Amino acid sequence: VGDGNTDHYCWQRPEDMTTSRHAYKVDAEHPGSDLAGETAAAMAAASMVFKKFNPHYSHLLLHHAQE
Incomplete structure (x- = not known):
């Protein structure tokens, strides 16, 4: 997290x-x-976007969102 x-x-x-x-x-x-919850939610949402076009990246995003 940086300084805005x-x-x-x-x-x-x-x-x-x-x-x-x-x-x-x-x-x-x-x-x-x-902040951790918002980041996890963003990763999970992004995994849905990439699921059709880049399944490997989608899986990686979902994995890190669940960690």
Whole structure:
């Protein structure tokens, strides 16, 4: 998870960014079940989109959504 203020201050490709960026980790001491749930839901939805065109990728997305 990044810092929205910093991330939106600079409008260029991530590959070209040279400034340091803070990142935050979700774990037992720093809860973020809402973010984890939204990410899992997005992966599950994306797996449905890719199911017909790329079954392997679809399966991978669904697997990680269920983890």
